[in-house]
Amino acid sequence: MSLFKSREALLAGAILVLLALIASRFPAFIAPDNLARVFTDTSPLLILALGQTVVILTRCIDLSVAANLALTGMVCAMLNAAMPGVPVVVILLIAVTLGAVMGMVNGLLVWKLAIPSIVVTLGTMTIYRGTIFLISDGAWVNAHEMSAAFTGFPRATVLGLPMLAWFGILAAVVMIVMIRSTPLGRAFYAVGGNPHAAVYTGISVGRTQFWAFTLSGALAGLCGYLWVARYAVAYVDIAGGFELEVVAACVIGGISIAGGAGTILGTILGALFLGIVKNALPVVDISPFWQMAISGTAIIVAVTLNTRNTKRKGRIILRRAQEQTEGATA
């Protein structure tokens, strides 16, 4: 019974209904090959959403992920264009490190200066985008300037799936394990669920948020390389506005914007839901003028279902938390 009531089950059901609807108009969409392709296409969104999830769990938000992705991608592309001999493993390491450093900047500002995260990341989002322009002079890095190994890596097939998809799966597995079984993973929930109580149990709220941002940044950096290599082009505006899709995937997946509630499985399903919608719209022959409206409606419907489903439970938790907080401060 509780299984049917869980957000994840409901969302999984919604995805199946969605797939059935698409299949009724375009049967080839649910062919295994195509589903694998859709999953591959959704992987960058999934990886970024996983990072965003931990940030949102700690009552923060990271709007700089797409800019972080674009800057890291540009650095990787320029590095590859200048030194084609650098192996992909090194580029991957650089991407993750650079992304993590940019995440740390967000984290430090939120932790040490206690600035609201939405303000911090709005600022760094613009700074990171601007930096791309500074280092590239607005010029593109194009396919013929990149080495074959650089662009070939994300699409190299291992066990029937491209590396890009494997990175999505790997990130999901690591995150599930991390959230479930490490002190840091539990700390994310504790900090978001009740910061005051978290402090009393010896968890530093700021430090936990710092690590959440670092993690989100590192994953964004990883995506930076994967994105640029996949589309074989790097320019200032890549992934423009993608941060909102990432937040949408989390919200659809049932991650509470108020923090402290939601599961990694929910995020995975949320990202898949959005990815399926985005990939299906071009093939189901719907006027492009309607596509945006449909995407938006899908998000609102999914979120409404989610909140309705957990309304009572969520309210009680919040009220209790509030009472506790008031009790603690009194």
Place this chain on the structure above:
Amino acid sequence: MKLTRRLFGGAAMAAALMAGSVATAQEDTVRIALVVKALGIGFFEAAAKGAEEAAAELGNVEVIYTGPTDTTAEGQIEVINALIAQQVDAIAVSANDTDALVPVLKKAMQRGITVISWDSGVAAEGRELHLNPSSNPLIGNMIIKLAADELPEGGKVAVLSATTTSTNQNTWIAEMNKVMGNYEGIEVVGTVYGDDLADKSYREATGLMQTYPDLDAIIAPTSVGIVAAARAVEDAGKVGQVNVTGLGLPSEMAGAIESGASKSFAIWNPIDLGYSATMLAYQLATDAAEAAPGAEIPMGRMGTLTLDENTEGAMADPFVYDASNINDFKDIF
């Protein structure tokens, strides 16, 4: 700012009045200044190459290739003031701002300097004529011609545009539809919009290939779209089956030409543009031709330029790039 500009314009006018009808000294060599948006841009370096070619052909022409170090109207005004002081015979400018350059260019014209704009125009009162690299009807015809040329038996093509509201793309697609009658057997099965985002364009192109399994060509009259579509065709393993064409830049499309995903694409040729601008400036500076609506002005190997009621003209069809010439252009722009 506006005030200084106005004062400046007034001063220029007074100076011109005082100078009276003193014409520029006719020297043996005609000095033509090619003023570009900014120095160090491959596209304009190529245009300068074309200008030199025209100068060599004409014999008695000295080309002064100049411009600001960054793409600002202020920088161009300084450069043009310096050129006026040097008493050049003609200024051919690709403007950073349609209106901001008008006062200084008016001043130049009052001193008897021939002023034309090319590539990026200035308002009509600030120049004698404007040279457009191409025209909407020519572009509309070219993009369908590129697809049709590879499909002698006819076939299905689809259009991948930018956003639903992009004026340029919508105009070109409308012009393309007007001439569809000339291309028998070519059927446009759909138009999709990639919003000039790499990932959305890629998905839309993939969607096209799924919806129309027998699709023969994708026409993308947008530089982001054409690159993404080529990538999508490569990833779908449909190189040779689906030809990606449209408008793109050689540097961005070199990879797609190499892989075969795109057989050919078009964009204006900056060398031809610099060449034509120099030819036109020479014709006007030597009074061999006059810029008036309806005038036909020769521009060497590029034929003649016909001016419309706004004294604007279109140089030529967009230039076609394919495997045979991509390597000459990919490092230029």
